[in-house]
Amino acid sequence: MNSQQTLTSHEKAVLLALKDSPKCTPEELSQTSKLKTETAMHAAFLLEDKGYVNVEDSVVKKYGLTSEGEEYAKNGLPERQIIDSISEPVPIEDLKQRFSPMMVGIATGWLLRKGWAVIDNGQMVPFSQPEPGIDEVLLGRLEGKTLSFEELENFEKVLKDLIKRKLVYEDEDKFRTIEITDEGLDIARSGLEIQEEITQLTSRLLKSGEWKNKTFRPYDISIPPKPVYGGKIHPYQRLLNQMRHIFLEMGFTEIKGDIVQSSFWNFDTLFQPQDHPAREMQDTFHLDSTAQLPEEYMSKVCAMHEYGGENESTGWGGKWCEEIAAKNVLRTHTTSVTIKYLADNPQPPVKAFCIDRAYRRETIDPTHTPEFEQLEGVVMDKDMSFANLLGCLTEFYHRMGFEDVRFRPGYFPYTEPSVEPEVYIEGMGWVELGGAGIFRKEVTEPLGIKEPVLAWGLGVSRVAMLKLGLKDLRELYRSDIDWLRQSEVFRL
Numbered sequence: 126m127n128s129q130q131t132l133t134s135h136e137k138a139v140l141l142a143l144k145d146s147p148k149c150t151p152e153e154l155s156q157t158s159k160l161k162t163e164t165a166m167h168a169a170f171l172l173e174d175k176g177y178v179n180v181e182d183s184v185v186k187k188y189g190l191t192s193e194g195e196e197y198a199k200n201g202l203p204e205r206q207i208i209d210s211i212s213e214p215v216p217i218e219d220l221k222q223r224f225s226p227m228m229v230g231i232a233t234g235w236l237l238r239k240g241w242a243v244i245d246n247g248q249m250v251p252f253s254q255p256e257p258g259i260d261e262v263l264l265g266r267l268e269g270k271t272l273s274f275e276e277l278e279n280f281e282k283v284l285k286d287l288i289k290r291k292l293v294y295e296d297e298d299k300f301r302t303i304e305i306t307d308e309g310l311d312i313a314r315s316g317l318e319i320q321e322e323i324t325q326l327t328s329r330l331l332k333s334g335e336w337k338n339k340t341f342r343p344y345d346i347s348i349p350p351k352p353v354y355g356g357k358i359h360p361y362q363r364l365l366n367q368m369r370h371i372f373l374e375m376g377f378t379e380i381k382g383d384i385v386q387s388s389f390w391n392f393d394t395l396f397q398p399q400d401h402p403a404r405e406m407q408d409t410f411h412l413d414s415t416a417q418l419p420e421e422y423m424s425k426v427c428a429m430h431e432y433g434g435e436n437e438s439t440g441w442g443g444k445w446c447e448e449i450a451a452k453n454v455l456r457t458h459t460t461s462v463t464i465k466y467l468a469d470n471p472q473p474p475v476k477a478f479c480i481d482r483a484y485r486r487e488t489i490d491p492t493h494t495p496e497f498e499q500l501e502g503v504v505m506d507k508d509m510s511f512a513n514l515l516g517c518l519t520e521f522y523h524r525m526g527f528e529d530v531r532f533r534p535g536y537f538p539y540t541e542p543s544v545e546p547e548v549y550i551e552g553m554g555w556v557e558l559g560g561a562g563i564f565r566k567e568v569t570e571p572l573g574i575k576e577p578v579l580a581w582g583l584g585v586s587r588v589a590m591l592k593l594g595l596k597d598l599r600e601l602y603r604s605d606i607d608w609l610r611q612s613e614v615f616r617l
């Protein structure tokens with residue numbers, strides 16, 4: 126498109142006006158272009174974007190007299206008025222009668238400072254008639270008008286003094302000039318034609334057929350439009366949904382549970398000894414409240430902890446304490462949800478998962494937050510084996526897009542054997558992603574579960590950091606609008 130086409134009629138009018146007066150104010154431009162000032166300036170800014178004009182803003186400081194300053198310019202500064210009125214020593218009290226006490230107060234300080242008089246024994250003693258000071262000259266200059274800083278050269282210091290005395294005020298004038306550039310001039314000289322342009326096609330134009338003889342303003346498709354950010358699901362939520370879908374597709378049922386759990390379900394049923402360090406105050410959020418414990422399991426769990434129950438296990442020994450088990454905590458893992466579900470549904474087969482929040486007293490840093498998500502799962506069925514566990518997790522990670530998966534030996538009080546799944550990330554190496562194993566008999570027997578249970582609890586936020594390219598876990602919970610806008614919507 127040539128410039129004849131890309132310029133609006135207003136832009137052309139402004140360029141043509143600037144051809145004859147290449148530098149002017151907005152008001153002058155309005156006159157020469159015959160456009161309203163705002164319209165002319167709007168066009169000037171558009172032309173500036175295209176490099177055809179420069180719009181420059183400048184600020185000029187100016188100075189004028191306050192009403193007190195104007196009065197002294199007319200009648201003289203207080204110290205001048207007083208010195209003019211006396212030729213011999215006069216008692217200060219008399220002066221206060223003649224002038225106001227306030228004026229005498231102001232004048233005295235300046236009379237002494239300027240060396241025009243001294244005070245002796247309560248009397249004002251004048252020296253000879255002083256010449257006008259530079260401050261008085263400035264007052265005279267400024268009387269009835271304002272002057273710019275440049276026009277007040279050599280008065281800089283006294284200007285400051287008079288501003289301090291509140292006799293001079295400082296103000297600023299803003300100036301805007303519009304100047305045509307060489308490119309602008311070339312175009313203006315090449316002969317611009319101003320035509321009426323249609324920017325909107327109306328039904329009237331269509332019906333009357335007038336549109337046939339009109340010129341339409343073309344779209345400038347080279348102007349980059351403002352980006353539009355549509356509403357979208359939070360990237361972390363999106364990832365949680367993706368994981369949820371994978372397990373649903375693999376035939377699992379999603380389950381939910383309470384955030385507040387008794388220690389019984391969070392620790393004791395999982396054969397975690399009552400003096401286990403994970404239960405300590407510094408690791409777990411303990412609540413004031415207690416829970417009613419389920420009678421049908423309590424004695425069996427107690428027996429298992431104390432001496433191994435009917436099992437060949439020896440248990441942990443010592444005394445199992447009901448009060449400790451009754452204490453409520455914020456669940457430290459979602460395993461409390463799956464174990465309760467298994468107790469309520471002991472008949473095989475069970476394939477369940479829970480993707481939800483867990484709470485631990487972590488010191489907050491880039492890789493730890495006290496609230497975080499876990500992806501918990503269990504499979505209970507006849508003949509389930511360790512190989513099935515590894516196969517199930519490998520399948521899940523493959524579907525998440527992690528190709529290389531491996532398992533390292535691990536330890537949890539409730540599983541045997543126990544493993545820690547890891548995935549390989551380019552540039553990071555093997556990254557550990559949680560725990561898994563087969564529930565021990567000490568866990569399943571007291572709850573009446575007869576078949577083997579494969580179980581895992583996977584860290585979700587680690588996966589999210591890897592998938593979303595985050596260096597700081599806290600980003601997931603912080604609503605940084607720029608990050609959210611720019612985050613890509615990836616496919617499920």
Ligand SMILES: N[C@@H](Cc1ccccc1)C(=O)O
Nearest residue numbers: 458460560561562580581582
């Ligand atoms: N609950 C463990 C993970 C886990 C779950 C189930 C079996 C084994 C381990 C954790 O939070 O780290």
